[in-house]
Amino acid sequence: MFLSQLQLNASRPATQRLLASPQRIHAAVLAAVPDHQPDDRVLWRLESTARHDVRLLVASPREPDFTSCIESYGWPMRPDATWRTRPYTPFLSRLAPQQVWAFRLRGNPVVRKRDESGRIHTIPHLTATQQRDWLVSRAEHLGVSFPLDEDGAPQVTVSRRDSRTFTRNQAKRGRRVTIASAQFDGLLEVVDAERLRTALVRGVGRAKAYGCGLLTLVTPPSNHA
Template identity: 30%
Template sequence: MSSAPATVTSSRFVATHSVLTLNAAHPYVAKSLVDAHEMHRTVMSGFRGWVPDGERDARSQTGVLSTWTVDLKNARLVLVVQSRVPADWSHIPNAALADKPHTLTIDRTLRTGDTLTFRTVINPVYTRPRRDPETGRTIERGRRIAHTRPDHVKGWFTRRLQAMDEPRNASDGLPRIGATADPATLGIRMLPTVTSASAKGLRVVRAEIRGSLTVTDPQALSAVLAQGLGHARAYSCGLILTR
């Protein structure tokens, strides 16, 4: 059943951002660039000791989300890591750093009607259920299928937009993000798929979305900013950067 529309007109979002500018030609960085699981390890290496070793949900406990861009011409990898606890990047080899790691505290009050410029990299997947060929009824939840066309990615995102006074969940239970946008103004770009030799079968289809959001439900948007959007959040998808 859909949640009732929010009545709260503001919500505070607090997190820590680390910005790492790395030398993409250095072996420490190059390994992360060619293997998605190694990138995950690099990101999580900044949070050793915050949770007991071996806990499977260490990323969610520390609130870690990340995104990265690479400039191959200048051999620069820029990694942005969001967390609810401070990171320690002192273990990164000096030669792998193109600049000193920069950290800042994000402390922002979101209000209904605010306009935000945003960028996010998402894993645009949907579940295709298996149906009984005779009855047409769903017999299994099915497997995840990735959208590979920009127009389909745009549809994936716009389904999660939340107009003013709409509930936080669509009629099919899909969570909305607490903001709306004009779909015609969204910029969609398909990014290279990332894989891993160390995590068999891992294949993350990625797409970048840029545009402008208008806040309609500050609490819902704060939750999405903190928790991330969609799947593959352990592999640098789902972080929404705003300004």
């Protein structure tokens, strides 16, 4: 496994068209992964702290080559603004119970309900509380627990919410798709390292092809270590 980060130039028209469609981003990411197989799970997430500071984070089973992406959407003349890739497996192998990590996830919080006719509908959670509860309810499945704050609430924050509508398979005039997503930040404690490794590699929730599901961990602030 490999974890990559590349910086995009949001002022370029081609980049603006790319960022307007998760379908296009997904295609660009897959094109950068050599010998991509249908059952490979490639996860990605956009991060932006300012209008012109847009970064693409990618987890892939094979080492990617983002040369074409940088030439088309990045800063090809700036060697300091290219991409960085590091092996992910050594980090995954060090995960162990009772470790505490700060995390970030952009997820697609939904619930599946059956109507009177028996049809199953996927309904998005729209409020911040519903979205947070969606993630907290998945703790056991993810192999984690969420430490509580002084008020007894899980340390999970919905830091950004978004809803995007785009055309799936534009070349064939595919159907319109709407993805409601939420960015979660907070703290987690490892309970089952193998389950957490699976979540980090395979993703969390739905809409993984469209920028959701990539869970990342970093060392927490010193006061939580």
